[in-house]
Amino acid sequence: MTKKITIEPVTRVEGHGKVTIYLDDNGNVVQSRLHIVEFRGFERFVQGRPYWEAPVLVQRLCGICPVSHHLAAAKAMDVIVGAGTGDGLTLTGEKMRRLMHYGQIFQSHVLHFFHLASPDLLFGIDADPAIRNIIGVAMKFKDIAVQGVMMRKFGQEIIEVTAGKKIHGTGAIPGGINKNLSIEERDRFLYGPDPMNVDKMISWSLDAVNFFKDYHKKHRELIDTFAAFPSNHLSLVRKDGAMDLYDGVIRAIDTDGKKILHDVDPQDYLKYIAEEVKNWSYMKFPYLVEYGKKDGWYRVGPLARLNTADFIPSPLAQKEFEEFKAYTNGKPNNMSMHMHWARLIETLHAAEMMKELLNDPDLQKDDLVIKGTRVNEGVGMLEAPRGTLFHHYRVNENDQITMANLIVSTTNNNEPMNIAVRCVADSMISGQKEITEGMLNAVEVAIRAYDPCLSCATHALGKMPLEVSLYDSKNNLIDKKRT
Amino acid sequence: MSEKIKFTIDDKECFAEKGQNVLDAATDNGIFIPALCHIRGVKPAGACRLCNVKIAGRLMTACTTPVESGMEIENDIPEIQDLRLAIIEMLFVEGNHFCPACEKSGNCELQALAYRYQMMVPRFPYEFPVKEIDASCPKLIIDHNRCILCKRCIRSFKDENGKNIFAFKKRGHKLQINIDEKLSANLSDEMAQKAMDICPVGAIIHKGKGFDEPIGTRKYDKVPIGSDIESVV
Numbered sequence: 165m166t167k168k169i170t171i172e173p174v175t176r177v178e179g180h181g182k183v184t185i186y187l188d189d190n191g192n193v194v195q196s197r198l199h200i201v202e203f204r205g206f207e208r209f210v211q212g213r214p215y216w217e218a219p220v221l222v223q224r225l226c227g228i229c230p231v232s233h234h235l236a237a238a239k240a241m242d243v244i245v246g247a248g249t250g251d252g253l254t255l256t257g258e259k260m261r262r263l264m265h266y267g268q269i270f271q272s273h274v275l276h277f278f279h280l281a282s283p284d285l286l287f288g289i290d291a292d293p294a295i296r297n298i299i300g301v302a303m304k305f306k307d308i309a310v311q312g313v314m315m316r317k318f319g320q321e322i323i324e325v326t327a328g329k330k331i332h333g334t335g336a337i338p339g340g341i342n343k344n345l346s347i348e349e350r351d352r353f354l355y356g357p358d359p360m361n362v363d364k365m366i367s368w369s370l371d372a373v374n375f376f377k378d379y380h381k382k383h384r385e386l387i388d389t390f391a392a393f394p395s396n397h398l399s400l401v402r403k404d405g406a407m408d409l410y411d412g413v414i415r416a417i418d419t420d421g422k423k424i425l426h427d428v429d430p431q432d433y434l435k436y437i438a439e440e441v442k443n444w445s446y447m448k449f450p451y452l453v454e455y456g457k458k459d460g461w462y463r464v465g466p467l468a469r470l471n472t473a474d475f476i477p478s479p480l481a482q483k484e485f486e487e488f489k490a491y492t493n494g495k496p497n498n499m500s501m502h503m504h505w506a507r508l509i510e511t512l513h514a515a516e517m518m519k520e521l522l523n524d525p526d527l528q529k530d531d532l533v534i535k536g537t538r539v540n541e542g543v544g545m546l547e548a549p550r551g552t553l554f555h556h557y558r559v560n561e562n563d564q565i566t567m568a569n570l571i572v573s574t575t576n577n578n579e580p581m582n583i584a585v586r587c588v589a590d591s592m593i594s595g596q597k598e599i600t601e602g603m604l605n606a607v608e609v610a611i612r613a614y615d616p617c618l619s620c621a622t623h624a625l626g627k628m629p630l631e632v633s634l635y636d637s638k639n640n641l642i643d644k645k646r647t
Numbered sequence: 648m649s650e651k652i653k654f655t656i657d658d659k660e661c662f663a664e665k666g667q668n669v670l671d672a673a674t675d676n677g678i679f680i681p682a683l684c685h686i687r688g689v690k691p692a693g694a695c696r697l698c699n700v701k702i703a704g705r706l707m708t709a710c711t712t713p714v715e716s717g718m719e720i721e722n723d724i725p726e727i728q729d730l731r732l733a734i735i736e737m738l739f740v741e742g743n744h745f746c747p748a749c750e751k752s753g754n755c756e757l758q759a760l761a762y763r764y765q766m767m768v769p770r771f772p773y774e775f776p777v778k779e780i781d782a783s784c785p786k787l788i789i790d791h792n793r794c795i796l797c798k799r800c801i802r803s804f805k806d807e808n809g810k811n812i813f814a815f816k817k818r819g820h821k822l823q824i825n826i827d828e829k830l831s832a833n834l835s836d837e838m839a840q841k842a843m844d845i846c847p848v849g850a851i852i853h854k855g856k857g858f859d860e861p862i863g864t865r866k867y868d869k870v871p872i873g874s875d876i877e878s879v880v
Contacts, residue, residue: 327862
């Protein structure tokens with residue numbers, strides 16, 4: 165008799181997903197899948213709209229990291245209005261966008277670590293679900309919960325002064341930005357009362373990195389072996405190899421650190437990356453064309469970025485980066501739970517970059533937009549909090565969008581998340597006589613490490629709304645249990 | 648000097664020039680009566696019906712009704728307010744008004760009225776009509792999804808040579824604004840912006856200008872529609 169376990173919905177991730185695990189007669193896992201069960205359709209209904217609407221329209225994909233879509237679409241439109249890529253914008257235009265982006269990275273990473281992931285670390289994967297949530301954290305670890313809330317607020321307010329609104333702003337427009345940063349706005353962040361200033365944010369980010377390192381020392385086996393598997397890694401890097409979350413060239417490395425995609429221009433991404441469709445999920449499976457569907461899949465996100473980058477261009481984060489790299493002797497880090505470590509180092513980097521930008525007088529200048537010769541096609545790429553984000557548009561002579569292709573960060577991590585689920589299912593569920601809630605949460609912990617944004621935010625608090633269904637070999641439901 | 652006449656709106660004593668319409672007279676007395684089709688100085692059309700007021704127990708459009716001496720007008724009463732809200736709701740459900748991605752958001756009079764009248768969920772079902780976008784003009788886009796057929800553009804916009812470039816085409820529920828392809832091809836940027844500004848919604852869009860006005864500086868970001876009129880007296 166085949167047994168089917170369904171985890172639906174997967175909780176403490178952004179969006180709706182479910183996991184199915186099939187067991188054979190002996191309780192061994194024969195198949196496991198992460199299904200994305202929602203359908204959005206943005207690529208279709210953006211067609212026919214004027215191109216300058218795209219950055220504002222497409223960001224509605226998400227309420228957690230809309231800035232990523234806003235900026236990726238704006239970058240594609242920069243190409244279309246002839247402003248070029250990357251440093252083609254005015255200094256104020258590019259730096260305002262960078263500030264917006266680092267505010268976004270900061271708040272999103274903080275949200276994930278403090279609100280979504282920390283309950284698993286602070287209480288344990290198999291702790292009572294009634295306390296294993298952000299409310300439980302707020303009750304027992306008040307300081308950590310408050311830090312998480314205040315750090316997120318800081319990032320959101322950076323977004324507000326650059327994009328116009330904390331969520332779904334309009335700041336980035338084709339060829340630049342629609343506002344600069346006033347001295348008053350700047351001083352709020354540089355010299356705001358404790359804790360709402362950028363120095364405190366850097367200090368708290370450093371504390372968070374140290375918290376994780378301490379946790380790692382105490383739980384080395386869990387952090388180093390849980391859902392660890394070899395993979396390729398892909399991200400943007402600056403042309404000199406530095407980590408750059410806003411702009412750069414595409415680099416991919418294999419599991420040994422060998423470059424398999426050599427710093428190519430994002431405008432040419434279609435030459436190197438393709439997507440496979442599978443009939444059991446609305447999420448596609450991207451892969452490197454040269455290596456095929458079987459071997460060409462890759463990981464994106466904080467772990468991949470720390471693996472592909474040669475260095476981080478901010479001093480405190482660079483110091484942490486060196487320690488991170490030393491842990492694997494300079495080789496790529498393939499441990500899923502180290503994603504948290506990498507994410508917190510990036511949080512520190514984002515805080516340092518915000519400080520650098522806030523001190524930059526270019527943000528007070530008035531040269532906001534640049535335009536050149538209009539073309540009909542553009543690609544905008546950046547490193548969103550969850551990984552590499554691709555936006556590709558074609559526009560007709562009447563300024564209407566005729567084609568849009570979006571490969572979002574979580575899509576890039578589709579295969580890795582499925583493999584992570586399989587790793588955990590094999591190691592923790594296979595052959596067990598009894599399937600506990602803790603075991604099923606372990607599957608979710610593996611998915612959560614990738615901070616997937618399955619669409620707009622949806623969070624289940626309190627008792628995990630987990631439904632387990634048992635099917636016989638003819639797919640008849642024989643038992644159903646809701647915890 | 649023209650003759651002044653006396654009348655009341657909601658029992659408030661008001662004065663007007665003889666021959667003025669009720670809407671303009673109310674405005675001059677610091678009383679806001681909403682309208683989406685009316686432009687002062689342009690012959691009223693009574694198209695949007697939002698300016699309905701009650702005179703001697705009858706509903707009358709304020710823009711097309713001349714004010715008379717001793718007239719007693721009811722404006723800010725629950726019946727009228729609900730009627731106006733219903734009309735706003737109808738305008739929303741009859742078109743495809745997606746404020747989140749509309750560049751007129753913050754400057755849109757329909758959106759501003761929906762806020763002022765606290766529209767939540769429309770009482771009517773959404774029609775989600777299939778509408779087209781006419782983007783063939785080099786300077787303008789006509790987005791029929793957002794057009795409320797108020798005729799402001801037809802009645803008040805002329806190109807540099809004094810010629811009308813907007814007109815109605817088709818009939819009944821298929822009625823839509825048409826833009827003269829040849830004449831509109833020569834519009835200057837300044838005139839294209841003027842056409843966009845005349846439109847109370849986001850149906851006429853000046854190409855390539857989208858979202859260049861930051862949130863916080865748009866017309867209705869800080870104050871509700873009508874507050875400029877109400878603050879005068």
